[in-house]
Amino acid sequence: MTSSPEQKNMHGLRLFLRALRPYRKAIFIALFLLPFGLALQLLQPYLLKVALDAGIEKDSDLMLYIALLLVGTVFVQYGIESVHSYLLQKAGHQALTDVRSQIFRHIMAQRTGFFDRRPVGSLLSRVTSDTEAVGQTFALGLVSILGDFLLVVGTLVTMFVLHAKITAYLLLLGPMIYIVVRIFKRLLRSYADRIRKAVARVNSTLEENITGFKIVRLHRREATSRREYETLTENYYGLYYRFNIADATLFAIMESLAAITIGAILYFSTQPIISGAITIGLVVAFVDYAQRTFRPIKEMSGKLAGLQSGFAALDRMAGSLGxxxxxxxxxxxxxxxxxxxxxxxxxxxxxETSPLVLRDVDLQIQPGEMIAVVGPTGSGKTTLVNLLTRHYKATSGRVLLDGLLIDGIDDTDLREGLGVIRQDVFLFEGTLYENIALGHADISRERVEQAVIELGLNTLLKTDGNLLDHQIEEGGRNLSAGEAQLITLARVFVRNPSIVLLDEATARIDSVTESVLATALDRLKRGRTVVAVAHRLSTVQSADRIVVMCDGQIEETGTHRDLVQQNGLYATLWEQRFDSGAPHKESLDSL
Ligand SMILES: Nc1ncnc2c1ncn2[C@@H]1O[C@H](COP(=O)(O)OP(=O)(O)O)[C@@H](O)[C@H]1O
Ligand SMILES: [Mg+2]
Structure with a gap:
C-alpha cells in the first residue's frame, strides 16, 4: 500500500485529534485563557512607560498607582498561565496514556507471525519513545507555538500602534534574525540526531555486554568489548562537543542580535525624543517589548522541529495501528x-514466500493418548505444537480439536482446554503463587499449594516463610533450570486442561531434578491427551505412540517396539543414541 505524505500526515493528525477528544473541555478552557495571559503580558511594558513618564512629570501618586497595577498584572498573568499549562499538560498526558494503551492492546492482539516479522526494539519504541515524542506535541508543542506566535504578533501590533515608524525599522531586522536562527538550528538538529543515534549504539552495546556478560567472559572478549565501547563513547563525546560549540555560538549570536536591536531602538529614537514626539518611557517600553519577543523567536524553530518529529511519530503509530x-x-x-x-x-x-516446514501431516490422536514426537532438529516438531496453540494458522489442511475446527474455537475455551509447556521458560518478578496463578483470580492459593506439593516443587525449593510467597526474581534467575521448569508444569497443572503440549528441554537439568520432574510429568499426564516433543528416554518409551518427523513430514508412527523392529529412521536414531556415549544415555537430545 502506498500513500502520499499528506495522506500519512492526515492519519497522524486524526489519531491526535481522536485521542484529545475526551479532554476537549479542558483544552477549550486553556485556549480561552490564552489571550488573557497574553494581553496582560503586553500591558506590562506599556505600564512601565506610563510609570516612567509620570516619574519624569514628578507625579508620584500616579507612579505608585501604576507600580501596584504592574505587580497586579504580573500576578494575574502567572495565575492564568499556571491554570492554562496545568490543563494542557493534564489533557496531553491523559491522551498520551490512552494512545499508549491503545497501541499496547493492539500489539497484544496480534498473531505470533506479526512478531516474527518485527524487531522487538521497534515495537518497544512505538510504545515508549514515539509516544514520548508525541507527548511533547500533545502537552506543549501546538499550543505553546500558538501562544508564542500570538505574543510576537501582539507585540508588533502594540509597538506599531505606539510608534509605527520605529517599529517599521525594527521589522527590517526580523528576517535577518530568522535566517541566522534557522541555519544554526538546522546544524544543531543534525548534531542532536547524530548524538541520539550514538547514544542508542552506546546503550545497545552496553546492554549486550551486560546481559551477555557470561558469554563475554567465557570467550575472553572483554578487551574487544571494552575497545568497542570506548570507540563508541569517544564518538559520542566528539559529537556532543561540537553540538555544544554550535549551541554556544548560537547563544552568543542571539545575545548580540538582542543588543543590536536595543541599539537600533535607541538610535531610531534619538530624533523623535529631541523633537518631543516620543517620551523616554516609550523608548524603555520598546526595549522591553523587543526583549520579550526575542525568546519566542529564538525558540520557534526548535519547537517547530519538535512538532515535526511529534507528527512523524504519530504517523508511525498510526501506521502500526493500521x-x-x-x-x-x-x-x-x-x-x-x-x-x-x-x-x-x-x-x-x-x-508467504518461505519454504514449507510441514508437508501433508495427517495425524489422529485419541482422547487420553500419549504421543511422543521425535525427529532431527528443524524437522518441524515445535511447529506442530505452534499450530495447536493457534500461534499460527495452517497454510492448508485442517486442525481439529474434538472435531471442531481450531480456528473457530473461542479463545478462552482454547486457553483453558490446552496446557502448554515450552522450552523457553518465562518467569515474572513476583511470588511463587503469582507466577503459577498468572493473575487468574479463580485459581486459589489452596489449589496452587496442592499443585506445588503434588508436583514435588516443595522438595526442591526451600524458603523460610510460606513457600507460596517465595519471591522469584526477574526471569527466574534465583532458580535452577529444573525448578523453573517445574513452575511451568504447575501453571498448567492448576488449570487442569484436557490436552497437554510439551516441548521439552531437559538437557540442562541435573539428575536429582530430573527424577522429580519425571514424577511431576507423570502426574501431569494422567488422564489427559499428551503431545510431547520428546528428548527424554522415559517419555519416548512410555508413549502410546511415537511420531517420527523428518523434513516436515511424518516418517513413521508406532510404539517403541514396532519402530525398532521396522528398522527405519527411528531405529537408526535409537542406535546412534547407544553409540554416542554417556552424555546421551539418558536423553534423546541427539535426535
Ligand atoms: N518463527 C519462524 N519463522 C520462520 N521460520 C521458522 C520459525 N520457527 C521455525 N522456523 C523454521 O521451521 C523449521 C522447523 O522448525 P521447528 O518446528 O522449530 O523444528 P524442531 O522443533 O523440529 O527443531 C526450521 O527450518 C526453522 O528454521
Ligand atoms: Mg523445537
Whole structure:
C-alpha cells in the first residue's frame, strides 16, 4: 500500500485529534485563557512607560498607582498561565496514556507471525519513545507555538500602534534574525540526531555486554568489548562537543542580535525624543517589548522541529495501528473438552514466500493418548505444537480439536482446554503463587499449594516463610533450570486442561531434578491427551505412540517396539543414541 505524505500526515493528525477528544473541555478552557495571559503580558511594558513618564512629570501618586497595577498584572498573568499549562499538560498526558494503551492492546492482539516479522526494539519504541515524542506535541508543542506566535504578533501590533515608524525599522531586522536562527538550528538538529543515534549504539552495546556478560567472559572478549565501547563513547563525546560549540555560538549570536536591536531602538529614537514626539518611557517600553519577543523567536524553530518529529511519530503509530494481523474473533464454545486431536493434511510455511516446514501431516490422536514426537532438529516438531496453540494458522489442511475446527474455537475455551509447556521458560518478578496463578483470580492459593506439593516443587525449593510467597526474581534467575521448569508444569497443572503440549528441554537439568520432574510429568499426564516433543528416554518409551518427523513430514508412527523392529529412521536414531556415549544415555537430545 502506498500513500502520499499528506495522506500519512492526515492519519497522524486524526489519531491526535481522536485521542484529545475526551479532554476537549479542558483544552477549550486553556485556549480561552490564552489571550488573557497574553494581553496582560503586553500591558506590562506599556505600564512601565506610563510609570516612567509620570516619574519624569514628578507625579508620584500616579507612579505608585501604576507600580501596584504592574505587580497586579504580573500576578494575574502567572495565575492564568499556571491554570492554562496545568490543563494542557493534564489533557496531553491523559491522551498520551490512552494512545499508549491503545497501541499496547493492539500489539497484544496480534498473531505470533506479526512478531516474527518485527524487531522487538521497534515495537518497544512505538510504545515508549514515539509516544514520548508525541507527548511533547500533545502537552506543549501546538499550543505553546500558538501562544508564542500570538505574543510576537501582539507585540508588533502594540509597538506599531505606539510608534509605527520605529517599529517599521525594527521589522527590517526580523528576517535577518530568522535566517541566522534557522541555519544554526538546522546544524544543531543534525548534531542532536547524530548524538541520539550514538547514544542508542552506546546503550545497545552496553546492554549486550551486560546481559551477555557470561558469554563475554567465557570467550575472553572483554578487551574487544571494552575497545568497542570506548570507540563508541569517544564518538559520542566528539559529537556532543561540537553540538555544544554550535549551541554556544548560537547563544552568543542571539545575545548580540538582542543588543543590536536595543541599539537600533535607541538610535531610531534619538530624533523623535529631541523633537518631543516620543517620551523616554516609550523608548524603555520598546526595549522591553523587543526583549520579550526575542525568546519566542529564538525558540520557534526548535519547537517547530519538535512538532515535526511529534507528527512523524504519530504517523508511525498510526501506521502500526493500521497494520494488523489480528486473529479473527472465534466464538465456537469448546465445552467439556475430551482431548481428541486431528491434523488433516496439514501443510505450513512461516512466511508467504518461505519454504514449507510441514508437508501433508495427517495425524489422529485419541482422547487420553500419549504421543511422543521425535525427529532431527528443524524437522518441524515445535511447529506442530505452534499450530495447536493457534500461534499460527495452517497454510492448508485442517486442525481439529474434538472435531471442531481450531480456528473457530473461542479463545478462552482454547486457553483453558490446552496446557502448554515450552522450552523457553518465562518467569515474572513476583511470588511463587503469582507466577503459577498468572493473575487468574479463580485459581486459589489452596489449589496452587496442592499443585506445588503434588508436583514435588516443595522438595526442591526451600524458603523460610510460606513457600507460596517465595519471591522469584526477574526471569527466574534465583532458580535452577529444573525448578523453573517445574513452575511451568504447575501453571498448567492448576488449570487442569484436557490436552497437554510439551516441548521439552531437559538437557540442562541435573539428575536429582530430573527424577522429580519425571514424577511431576507423570502426574501431569494422567488422564489427559499428551503431545510431547520428546528428548527424554522415559517419555519416548512410555508413549502410546511415537511420531517420527523428518523434513516436515511424518516418517513413521508406532510404539517403541514396532519402530525398532521396522528398522527405519527411528531405529537408526535409537542406535546412534547407544553409540554416542554417556552424555546421551539418558536423553534423546541427539535426535
Ligand atoms: N518463527 C519462524 N519463522 C520462520 N521460520 C521458522 C520459525 N520457527 C521455525 N522456523 C523454521 O521451521 C523449521 C522447523 O522448525 P521447528 O518446528 O522449530 O523444528 P524442531 O522443533 O523440529 O527443531 C526450521 O527450518 C526453522 O528454521
Ligand atoms: Mg523445537
Amino acid at each position: 497494520y494488523s494481523e489480528t486473529m479473527p474473533i472465534a466464538e465456537e464454545p469448546w465445552t467439556n473438552p475430551k482431548g481428541a486431536l486431528h491434523f488433516e493434511n496439514v501443510s505450513f510455511r512461516y512466511g
